[in-house]
Amino acid sequence: MDFHPSRHTLLLVGSANGEFTLWEIGLRERLVSKPFKIWDMQACSAQFQSVLAKDSSMPINRVTWSPDGDLIGVAFAKHLIHLYAYQQPNEARQVLEIEAHSGGVNDIAFSRPNKQLCVVTCGDDKLIRVWDMHGQKIYSFEGHEAPVYSICPHHKETIQFIFSTSIDGKIKAWLYDNAGSRVDYDAPGKWCTTMLYSADGTRLFSCGTSKEGDSHLVEWNESEGSIKRTYSGFRKKASGVVQGVVQFDTAQNHILAAGEDNQIKFWDVDNTNMLTFIDADGGLPVSLCSLLYLPTFSPFSNLTSVHSNRAFPG
Numbered sequence: 001m002d003f004h005p006s007r008h009t010l011l012l013v014g015s016a017n018g019e020f021t022l023w024e025i026g027l028r029e030r031l032v033s034k035p036f037k038i039w040d041m042q043a044c045s046a047q048f049q050s051v052l053a054k055d056s057s058m059p060i061n062r063v064t065w066s067p068d069g070d071l072i073g074v075a076f077a078k079h080l081i082h083l084y085a086y087q088q089p090n091e092a093r094q095v096l097e098i099e100a101h102s103g104g105v106n107d108i109a110f111s112r113p114n115k116q117l118c119v120v121t122c123g124d125d126k127l128i129r130v131w132d133m134h135g136q137k138i139y140s141f142e143g144h145e146a147p148v149y150s151i152c153p154h155h156k157e158t159i160q161f162i163f164s165t166s167i168d169g170k171i172k173a174w175l176y177d178n179a180g181s182r183v184d185y186d187a188p189g190k191w192c193t194t195m196l197y198s199a200d201g202t203r204l205f206s207c208g209t210s211k212e213g214d215s216h217l218v219e220w221n222e223s224e225g226s227i228k229r230t231y232s233g234f235r236k237k238a239s240g241v242v243q244g245v246v247q248f249d250t251a252q253n254h255i256l257a258a259g260e261d262n263q264i265k266f267w268d269v270d271n272t273n274m275l276t277f278i279d280a281d282g283g284l285p286v287s288l289c290s291l292l293y294l295p296t297f298s299p300f301s302n303l304t305s306v307h308s309n310r311a312f313p314g
Contacts, residue, residue: 005069012072014060020074022092031090036060036076039097048079048099066110066117071095073119075108081121096135101125103147111153113160113176120162122148128164128174141174143181152195163195163204171195171206185225188216198250198269205250205269207257217257219269231255231267233274 004010009026018036023029036058038044044052052058062075072084072092083096101123109120111130118138119131124147130139146168153162161182162174169190172181187193193208193216204220219229250256254275255267265277 002064005065005067007069012063012065014063014074016059018058018060018076020060020063020072022072022086022090024089032086032092034084034092038080039082039094043097044079044099047102051078061104061106062108064108064110067112071110073108073110075100075105075121077104079103079105081105081108081119083119096131096133098131098135100129100131101127106148107150109151109153111160111162112155120151120153122151122164124148126166128162130176139176139178141181143172144168144170146170149192150194152197154197154201156201165193165195165206165208167192169193169208183225188218188227188230189214196250198253203269205255215257217255217267229272231272231274233265233267233277 001014002012004012009024010031011023011025012020013023014020020032020034021030022032024031038052041049058080059077060074061077062073064073065071066073070086072086074082074084076082079099079101081096081098081100082094083098084092085095086092098119098121100121103124105121105123107122111118111120113130117133119133120128121131122128126142126144126147128139128141128144128148128151129137132138141162141164144164144166146166148164148166150165151162152164153160155161160176162176164172164174165187166172169187171183171185171187171193173183174181187206187208189208189210191209191211193206195204195206197204204222205218206220207215207217209215215234217231217234218227219231220226221228250269253269255269257265257267263277263279266275267273268275
């Protein structure tokens with residue numbers, strides 16, 4: 001799920017059946033619904049066509065808005081990404097279909113290297129790739145030894161870079177060149193981890209789980225590659241129970257984490273102790289949960305759409 005960057009009541013939702021929907025959550029009105037279909041089968045590789053012939057299901061792994069809210073990116077669990085142009089109030093026009101990776105596309109994001117809007121993807125093939133708006137691959141980053149789980153494009157002054165995490169718990173960082181990864185960190189828990197900058201772009205956080213289901217939320221000291229702060233408030237899992245944080249986000253000076261124990265939890269970025277939590281009454285199953293960027297977040301506002309995501313089917 002992802003909120004529109006400026007129209008904060010527009011919620012983009014991807015589903016396991018390959019359909020994405022756009023909701024006006026204030027009215028609980030569905031504005032756009034796009035079931036999955038392949039736009040150009042002849043352009044698809046023989047490998048991908050063979051995979052589809054065996055199993056035609058196409059779950060969505062990630063949906064996201066471009067920074068200006070004009071484009072929608074959709075990453076699927078098999079090979080493809082779709083880009084749509086959003087026109088208010090209820091039109092999404094096909095723009096690009098790219099066979100981005102061999103296997104699942106695990107994350108998709110937009111970035112602006114050299115002031116040019118691009119799409120960044122990562123996948124089961126252990127690669128991070130950067131695409132221009134014509135669907136041409138302009139960078140391909142190799143170095144991970146396991147499927148790449150998430151990406152975090154960012155910039156500091158004039159330096160553009162991408163953080164990436166893989167399912168073996170490795171964190172790497174890439175500039176838009178062919179010189180390889182600039183860093184190699186181990187994520188707490190050494191499994192599925194998401195990196196994210198604070199809303200003002202100055203502080204770096206990660207959140208993830210271990211294979212045992214333990215959750216880890218930390219702030220990083222970027223210059224040293226070390227953990228600066230570890231946030232508490234997660235429960236120790238019973239043996240064999242794997243249900244940790246699925247995704248997290250920040251807004252203003254607060255952090256939200258959802259999924260663990262079917263709860264939405266909140267922290268102040270400068271306090272390692274949890275502020276409060278909301279019990280979602282089983283409404284955040286680990287396979288479906290997403291956490292959203294709420295630009296006007298406070299611990300006691302703008303929670304209806306997250307807490308009540310069951311009200312938005314698909």
